[in-house]
Amino acid sequence: MKTWIHPETRKVTIECSCGQKFEVNSTIPWDIRVEICSKCHPFYTGEQRIVKTGAVDKFYARMKKAEELKKNSK
Ligand SMILES: [Zn+2]
DSSP: OOGGGSOOOEEEEEEETTSOEEEEEESOOSOEEESOOTTTOHHHHTOHHHHHHHHHHHHHHHHHHHHHHHHHHO
């Protein structure tokens, strides 16, 4: 019997950076940490638009600051 093709599985905890925890059966004997999961991914939370807007705002704020610095240096 090829018993080795059925590796032992155990319950491991996957912990996301958002605090969400999942219990899964895995052959990996240690807990897993992930940056993003189905609970906090922008695609599922619908926050993608907000995140993008924030990034754009930061970009424009930097442009404005750069322009002001240019004006002040003259
Ligand atoms: Zn998460």
